[in-house]
Amino acid sequence: MPHNNYKSNLTPIKYADATRSVRHVFVRDLLLSSSIGIYDHEKEKLQNIRINIDLCVKEEMAPLNDDYKNIVCYEKVVTGIKNIVCSGHVELVETLAEKIADFNMIDPRIVSVRVRVEKLEAIENTTSVGVEIERHRDN
Numbered sequence: 760m761p762h763n764n765y766k767s768n769l770t771p772i773k774y775a776d777a778t779r780s781v782r783h784v785f786v787r788d789l790l791l792s793s794s795i796g797i798y799d800h801e802k803e804k805l806q807n808i809r810i811n812i813d814l815c816v817k818e819e820m821a822p823l824n825d826d827y828k829n830i831v832c833y834e835k836v837v838t839g840i841k842n843i844v845c846s847g848h849v850e851l852v853e854t855l856a857e858k859i860a861d862f863n864m865i866d867p868r869i870v871s872v873r874v875r876v877e878k879l880e881a882i883e884n885t886t887s888v889g890v891e892i893e894r895h896r897d898n
């Protein structure tokens with residue numbers, strides 16, 4: 760696992776935008792163990808991965824009423840990601856990122872999603888390797 764002095768290398772994005780009535784819901788540096796990879800040794804042992812997700816969420820005209828049922832809940836996002844990661848072996852980080860994006864785009868309030876999946880121990884002398892994808896709802 761990364762040290763406490765880890766500094767994120769994510770490029771900030773402008774997902775919150777009052778002119779478009781959208782808010783930014785995000786999860787930073789979710790650390791999980793995953794069965795992921797194409798090589799035999801990767802199929803025999805769990806690997807540490809880091810997941811970051813940014814959601815662009817359409818704001819409803821109705822008031823929030825301080826009720827989590829009226830928002831996209833980041834706890835539910837994390838639970839969904841954990842369920843996907845625990846559902847079985849995945850060969851490609853791209854496939855895992857797509858599954859996470861697809862899961863989140865089920866919610867019609869989500870306009871777009873950016874997912875970054877990083878393998879933390881795959882390549883020697885690197886902090887991480889992985890993929891970042893972005894998906895937008897067709898309107």
